[in-house]
Amino acid sequence: MTANAAFRAAIVAAALTITTSALARPQGQSTFTTSEKISIGTLSIVGAPLVSVAASTNGDSGPVAGSVAVVTGGAYVVSGIVESIGGAVEILLSSVSSGVKLSVKISGKTVEAIGMSVGTTVSVISETTGTLLVASGKVVAFIPNALGEALLSQKQLPAQ
């Protein structure tokens, strides 16, 4: 049963990890407070992805937090996976058709559990409650809109 107890600790740790990877968000996007950033199983609930419409190799037009509308409804391919501190991983996605690139910071466990690697196809699907990033039928990340955000929360009751 110690393994199970450790899992509970892992959930909490994952939640903290996501907090540290909070992304800038435009109007109308996720307004999660840091304490509400959550990870359910291996799924990451994230703010808006960073989008760069054109590749910015020279660094002078760095990625900006983008409108989800720009990136939905298409197939993307993982073009890079960058590990960062605290077990978080940044995945870089390139659109198959439009050239749009985006990056999403998610839990490293997600990448591992789903078996994502460079070349994995990721679908960006628009739902009533937000935008889903799906690979191999599994949810990689969810970017809730206001409706979805109201439905998701997971925290322990505070002592007082």
Add this chain to the structure above:
Amino acid sequence: MKAPVARALAATALLAACCTVPAHAGRSCEEKPISQKSFTDALSAGLALQGALDAAGGDVALVARQGQDLSKYRLKYSHAGLAFRAGPGQPWRIYELLNDCGTADSALWVDGLANFFLDDPFTLDALVMAPPPKVAARLKEALSDPAVLHRLHGNKYNMVAYPFATKYQNSNQWVLEVVASAEASDIRVRSREQAQAWLKMAGYQPTEMQIGPMTRLGGRMFKANIAFDDHPSALRFSDRINAVTVDSMQAFLQARDEGWTMRELKGPRQAEN
């Protein structure tokens, strides 16, 4: 109203029996990816529940889900929580007791309506029990005060906790004891003992299941979250195991005849059998 009496399980089905005792609710022990369908289902069930709660007109209600198939006990819903919002336009949250992943402990959680359906429940059906205004006002008071909620929480979890003992507590029992504290107008309920004394006085009838010695032994040996040592010997040794279930709470609240309204929601996905 007498709570349904469930039939005994064959002793050969030891583990299967242990895993489907009423009132189990916990976080998934596996860290596995969520399928697109499970996630989308949970969000639509959460959205439907939000609509029903909004329509009920108050800021507080009991809600239940069908996490497991309990039809062999003639029960439908396995787990209840208390839905609460600070006011109209504010997000609904479910206050619930959850077992810490198969261990003998529990904690109180404040979860979103979609989270309530995220661990692949048996169906996505839900039950909403909305209290009459007087009880609603007192429930709101309790839900606004974490200290009150913690005072009525026993962190030693047991799926089949005896309803009139405080050694353990299951998820539905915590909900019922909080409801008891809001319902009791003749005495002030500040502790679990007082809540149970009031429930006894008010005629609450738990669900009685027939669980034989082999099944009990199996449950105790293989699961940290099942225990029978809080049950009175006279009942235990005649295989009569009493526990707080959603069905018994519903029957109790309906029988009080003070205006609780019950509404069942059919989920977008039904049991696959």
